[in-house]
Every structure is written in C-alpha cells, then in structure tokens.
Amino acid sequence: MQPADVSTASPPPGAAPDWIIPQDWSRYTGEEHATWDRLFERQAAQLQTRAAAGYLRGLDVLRLGHPGIPDFDVLSERLMDLTGWRVVAVPGLVPDEVFFRHLANRTFVAGRFIRRPDQLDYLEEPDVFHDVFGHVPLLADPVYADYLQAYGEGGLRSLGFDSLDHLARLYWYTVEFGLIREGGALKLFGAGIVSSHGESAFALDDASPNRLGFDLMRVMRTRYRIDDYQQTYFVIDSFEDLLRRTLETDFAPLYGELASLSDLAPETVLPGDRVIHRGTQAWAQSRARGAPNGG
Template sequence: MNTSTKHGLAAGDVGRPERPDWTIDQGWEHYTAEDHATWKTLFERQTKLLPGRACDEFVEGMRDLPIGPDQIPDFRRLNEVLMQRNGWQIVAVPGLVPDEVFFEHLANRRFPSGNFIRQPHELDYLEEPDVFHDVFGHVPMLMNPAIADFIQAYGQGGLRAQQLGYLPQLARVYWYTVEFGLLQQGDALRLYGAGIASSFTESQFCLESASPNRIRFELERVMRTHYRIDDFQESYFVIRDLDELLEFTQIDFEPLYQRAAQGTEHQPGDVLADDRVFARGDGSYHLAKRIN
C-alpha cells in the first residue's frame, strides 16, 4: 500500500472511489512490512520528541487509544474507543476529498483519514495527509470533548460557509487551530495542532525557533491571514485553552466573514500594531530561504 502516486482528489478521476461519500475500506491486511516499518520510524521519533512540547490533552489522548509503534493502527479498534468516548469514528478515504464531503463527515462526527502511508524517503515532508498525519496527529485530540465538539461544529460551519461564499475565511480558522495551533498551558506554550504534532521538524520549530511569530489568537484577525502550505508557518496563533474553541462555536460567524472579506488581508508573517505578541519572530528561517 506504500505508494508515491497522487491520492484521492489530487489524483483526478482515477482517485475517486465508488461510494459518493468517498469512503473506502482501510484494507489493514494489505499493509506491507515496509509500511509498518515506516509507521514505527515515524511513531518512535515523534513520541520521543513530544513530551514537554505537546499539550497534556494530546498526551492523554494518545495514552488512551490503541496506538503503538509496531503497526499502523486498525481503524476498527480505534473506533471502538472513540465511539465509546464521544461518538466519533474514523472513516478511511483514499486521500484528500472534496470540501463538501469533508464537511459532511465532520458534521456527523466522522473523521476522514487517508489509508496510505508515505514512503521512507518522504518522512519529513508530504504534500498529502497520510495515515500518520491523520491518525497520529488528529485522533488523540479527538478524544478531548472540546476538540470533538469544535471539529463537528467546524463541519457544520463549513457547509454554511460554502453557501455564503466565505470558505477561505473559515479555512484559515481551521488551519491556525486544528492543524497548526498553539495553546497556553501553565507558564509555557504547547502545541495541539495535528500538522505540528505529526511533524518532526515543525514540532521543534514552532516552539523553539527564533524565526516565527507567536501571536494571541483573535478570530477576525485569523480570518484575514494567509498561511503557508509549502513550508513552516511564519506565524502561530495561541489560544487560551481548548475551551476557547468551544466559545467560538457559539458565535455567529456571518458578520465576521463579511468584515474579514472586506478588510485588509494579512500575509503570513505580518505583525499588527494591536496584536498581543508572545514572541516576535526575526523571520530568519524564511529570509534565508528567499536569499538562497
């Protein structure tokens, strides 16, 4: 099952499965020894790295799930625990899925996960989210009731944002929270975003590098802020705690969308005069890449 071809939506018509909801069987029995070895390499180096960097809720979720180093998790076993905890389940998909399919799954407490795993030469960067990103990065946080409810609300909100024409504004909220979010825990910053938690290099960069900005999360500000899909983030946004995400679900986003769409768009590395800044980055990482 270890392949470097495009998957799901990125593969065009050949990547579209028969089922209209884009779900497929995980095909756990078809993973090869090399697939499981890749998982083991990723799992072991990441679990050694995350203590002191990942938030407590991530660590607790990982502890309570049937996830280990020796083999790619079987979604059926994960779902037994998730369903009992909070009514969520993982559904296998071939890769990226259309927006409306993604939102529909989330709105019904189904988390779509790619069933493929990256190749050994792709350990540090992969264009498409694979089973390691989706399961290792996302699923431990789904064990937390605040994240579980927030992601369901995001799915419901995504369907509405599509109808209103404000999907880019909402996508930025997801990117800077569920994928690349930081939070305050005690007197330190900790990561909770799946894109960071599943990345060997970015899980260190986001907290320890002098390059990126670390800015207090403000909803409308984030809606106006572009993000990087090709490299480390230039700015990370920090929430107070996971319960703050639940507070967002009580807000009518439509007026925020309208103001954000009409206001100034911000670049990923911008620091604004009214930002509450935990650490102003020196931009050295991205500057060096532009020079070279």
C-alpha cells in the same frame, strides 16, 4: 486532512458517494508498518514535554503506540466509546461539502497510504501518519471533539457565503498549526506540527516565527504557508475558550466584514496583536534565498 477546493469533483472509482473507501488494513506490508513504528517512536519521544496534555492522553488511551499502522475499525470502536467519533479512509482530499458533512457527523476522514522510508521528514500530501497520529488523539478529548464537530457544522453553513478561504484559515491555524498555553508554557496541538519532527521543534523554540494570541477575525484574515514552516502561530488559551468563541460567533456578519478587509501576509504583526513573541522571520528569509526545506 483538511478542506479542499474540489467541490465539483465526483468520487473516484471504488469510493462510496461520501468518498469513503475501505482501509484494507491487511494489505499493509511489513515495511509500511515499520515506517509507522519508526515515525511513532521518534515523534512520541519528542512530544512528551512539548504537546498539549489532551493530545498526550489521547495517544495513551487510544493505544496508538501499539505496533503497526492502526486498524481504523478498532480505533473507531475506542473513539466511539469516548466521544462518539470514528475514523474512515478516503482516497485523498475530498470536496468541501463532503469534508464538512463528515466532521459535522463526527466522522474523521483519513488517508490510508503511508509515506516511503525516504520521506520521513517531509511529505506534501497528508498520509495516514499525519492524519491519525496528528489529528486523532485529540478526538478523544470531549471539548476538542465538540470544537471539530462545530467547525464542520459551521463549514456547511458557510457554503452560501463565498468565504471558504477565510474559514479554511481558522482550520489551518488551529486544527493544523495551533499552539495552546498550558501551565504558563506554550504547547503544541496542531496536527501539522505534532506529526512533523522538524516543526515540533521550530514552532516552540525557533526565534523566526511570530507567536500571537488567538483572535478569530485576525486568524481568518491571515494567509498561510502550505510549502514550509509557518511564519506565524496563533496561541489559544484553552480548548474550552476556542469552542466557546466558535459557538458564540455569528459568522454571517463576520464573513461580510471580512469581505471588506484586506488579507494579511503570514508574517504580519498588527499594532493591536497580543504578541507573545515577535519573530525575526530569519527562516523564511533564508528559504527565499534558496535554503533547503527542513520538513
């Protein structure tokens, strides 16, 4: 789940004022549980040598490999014991203020539906597999859990600065599509990557995308792709460093500076960038010519 520009919307029928709805775990069908199991088995095997250590620990300690779609109440009990977070169901994308407030209060909002068997490789709207398999394991990591709470608190403060697009880019390039350097190698931690079979390979192995060292201002200037694999991935040095940068930065003057700067296209490489790999952009160019989406 991610910020959405639906700030004037009201909760749909059946949702509480904070947009929470029951998960209704007992209503999942056998086919839906089987879809989760199939997705989990495939991704967990692929990620063993590719994902950040904290993510893999979270998969294990939260027992997400237990057969079937996780029950949010049971999952929340485990998370509360570890980092004080809980997982709740919402009907879809929620207003910015609602989203930030939940994060600030250590509540992760997740979709409750799961994709159809014919959608295993590509789904535009986040489902329970993306939200839980992708996001929740790292909520068991104390430092990352603090970062996501700090992001929510910063999001609430940002509402008066008319700079939500810049803040959304920070979420996108870290929480959704971030890479991390561990033991001299690049590893995956962004939920949008780890929950995607194709992008889990593309983000680390393909020559097409740029891989650049993380810089807060740089990230917040950079537009992103919502319809395909990313053209640039940003690499953090550690979750501790990401949290420190977030807590130590005064975002008010940063927003003012960003307002005077032009946005950067997703494929841009600047002279001052810390370039880990300069991409060929061959994938994006082939997609522009009409090649099918890899999911």
